[in-house]
Amino acid sequence: MKLTREQAADNRRRIIETASRLFREHGFDGVGLADLMKAAGFTHGGFYNHFASKEALAAEAASSGLNFSGLKLSDALLDERKTGRSGLTRFVERYLSSDHRDSRESGCTIAALAGDAAREGKEIQKRFAQGIEEELDIFASYLTKGSKGEASSLSAREHSILLLAELVGAIILARAVAQAKPSLSAEILRTSRRDLAKKPSAVSRTSRVRRKRG
């Protein structure tokens, strides 16, 4: 039954991606290895051929989700070059949409698992710290030091932190009440979306350049 190295590596990747989706949907404690391996298409005995423990997989899955999530900012920025709209604004709109709220399994790993990460060990938190730092760097590279109003006194780094906190806070709150009070859930998303759309901090470099050119 031995497979080629390539097949084995593919299978390992498949387990991680399946785990990433399931953890985001149900939490680290909400998924068993048997279900997880079954969802990936294997019997669960083979799990330990790939990982030392469930926690080791959780760390890998966290990293994977943080790096390849469909809501990484970089995707939105690619879009943006085509459409001419601010990539950051587009990203905020997508991030705070009801679609993203309703699809934890394919959405932002930070929003889905940051609450759980507080209870996990150093290794998993290290992956979160890396993922957050990367996201902050991307934000910062697209944020200008505002020259007017409140924004002027804040560095791009500070702007990035405030932006991430508001995004994550808003979607977590929206998800926490989505089943029981959809109107409140939608109100939270809408209010935060509008706030971020009009803030000077949501101006991207590209859109400023375009404005000058036009």
Added chain:
Amino acid sequence: MKLTREQAADNRRRIIETASRLFREHGFDGVGLADLMKAAGFTHGGFYNHFASKEALAAEAASSGLNFSGLKLSDALLDERKTGRSGLTRFVERYLSSDHRDSRESGCTIAALAGDAAREGKEIQKRFAQGIEEELDIFASYLTKGSKGEASSLSAREHSILLLAELVGAIILARAVAQAKPSLSAEILRTSRRDLAKKPSAVSRTSRVRRKRG
């Protein structure tokens, strides 16, 4: 072994308060009924004399935490009357402190369990919605419609939502990296604290009245 009605009600309350602390620290899935009852000082067989299921207790514990958490805004506002400082500002400082970050079990239930609530059923989410609405109402009653700058176009309700989202987002992110990267954790808290301290939205009625009088 039967107890007085009073004693039984006390015991029930003790179970709920213990559960509230343990759930905040370990999550709904991270605590077993046996450990929970033991922590409350009972054998676990008696659990079902008080609650229909673990989920029923989780709902009660969520409500209890949301209403009586040491970080309810109302506490800070009481302080404020004594000291003359803005109650809301004091509250923000306390909420975004490393002390609060490091004591989930006695801190804000929304911050500790909103991530978990997304995965729970309607009953638990209903309690969260109630708790969030109450907190928003308290915020709103202390927020003025700003007359200058960015704040002017926002209602007290909108301000409250943005404030809550930033508070919850910042402390959840700070907790997610506290073990692995304390510097980033502290930076998130500090940045959000400073942002909220200087925003017009953080001006309380009382402090404005005082300023006029002085």
Added chain:
DNA sequence: TGTACATCAGTGAACGCGCGTTCACTGATGTAC
């Protein structure tokens, strides 16, 4: 290039353990008379 064998990613059964829940039992409280 062909043969012999070690490797190792799978399978499937089993491990001990803790989970949420149930149940027979206890015995002081609270009630009916």
Added chain:
DNA sequence: TGTACATCAGTGAACGCGCGTTCACTGATGTAC
């Protein structure tokens, strides 16, 4: 007010189940000669 009995919040043992983890086994791959 005093007695007889139903109530019910406790105890402690047990239920079936799923958990993370281990293990003996399989058999094609990859390697050594």
